[in-house]
Amino acid sequence: MTLNIKNHPCFNDSSRHTFGRIHLPVAPKCNIQCNYCSRKFDCMNENRPGVTSKVLSPRQALYYLQQAMEISPNIAVVGIAGPGDPFANPDETMETLRLVREHYPEMLLCVATNGLDLMPWIDELAELQVSHVTITINAIDPEVGSEIYAWVRHKKKMYRDIEAAKLLIGNQLEALKRLKEVGVTAKVNSIIIPGINDGHVIEVARKVSELGADILNCLPYYQTTETLFENIEEPSPVVVAEIQKATSEFLPQMKHCARCRADAAGIIGEINSEEMMLKLAEAAS
Template structure:
């Protein structure tokens, strides 16, 4: 097995932070703990592979055992610090819905940041509201953002998203996909200019967005992202009968994207209430194992 790489996108000014984040750094993935706080139940888009769920057993994004109130979530951080000690370095909000579509996200992070300014605060977002919430994220101590971008061409995005709800209006088809795409890349640019570390996630859906990978990587790099994470589609909702990507599909996509951005290869597609060291957690589906590199290390 080749030596694990440390990813900071070649931008040394971020290395002190990326080196401690298990979702940005392969070494930290096996030694550093993170906690996801499930305070964001609502979502403002509908992906055709997404089924949000309250469940104690299923291990995937969009799932948590419940939804916490901000104070309750902040107290959970205190418990986790006692359980994990100095290993806990990162507090994130990744659902089970869209972080930026729920004011509870900001309320929670504000409390956590006031109590623990030393902890890294991060969010995962679909990017729809990112351009207008950058300042709010900075105020509550967020230093890294992961934006999931699944299409560059709106015509392809229309195949992936059933609808996009933006400023109290619902858009469908190409129109909705274009609004989402434009806001995503604008959000990446503004976040990077604000000094946030930006990673881009892309869900690989074979036969749908395979040809979008290079375009997404190239544009994201130009806008200031420093890392990319290509993960396999888990067949759910309208895509439940579709075949997920195989290891070779992921490997080929990552090789294409790596011309523009370093690739993170150990993602486990965590639950919205995950807590612990990602590289030491079990109970992965075959699709998640493929993404994590447990079946291969490219």
């Protein structure tokens, strides 16, 4: 198999039944607090909540990948998407990407992040031929953002309210622009939160399209307990479809995202096999 970006099953509908992906759960910490996220679960920007992943060191992750490839040789993409944020754990994330690239020169590499601390790593990501990066951008207006993010921690300093949202949004947009300058395929995820940003996602789409984003993934907010938003109901499929239609004026839409676990392995939509879960547990021990 050669490094072929068309094989990414999330970005190419025609590849999703043929090629698999694996998430390596090497990034436990997070640098922001989204009001829809309970830290008991995985990052909800990309992953399904309610699934507690094992956390692996970079070496354990490589071992797990080697074992997983024996079970699922069709894995074409290695992704890092939590369970926290990859760049709140930059040493673990970058070391894992370097190890995978060294051992699997043909593998597609993919990262999903909130974007706060992405910028300093973009040039090395491009050198490592990380071909796909996802940034979750839920707002471009800090007033809206201040309702979504409780705090942001950046360079050892805590920010709250509008200052936190301003910093996060500024860093996200700057990183998106840079990703496109270095030729990385950039997906933007926007979580639709009724009453908070459902009327604003269209503005997010307009702005990120101007900055060169390749594809937009409008995801329904996932209601869960023990969060500030626990009383907000999930948007209906009709609302999600309307927003996808409206934002498609600006960007192609990803519609088959399955909100995989931070340790998902194999074909999208299929649950991890027992054998794969055993390999993960073995790697973590």
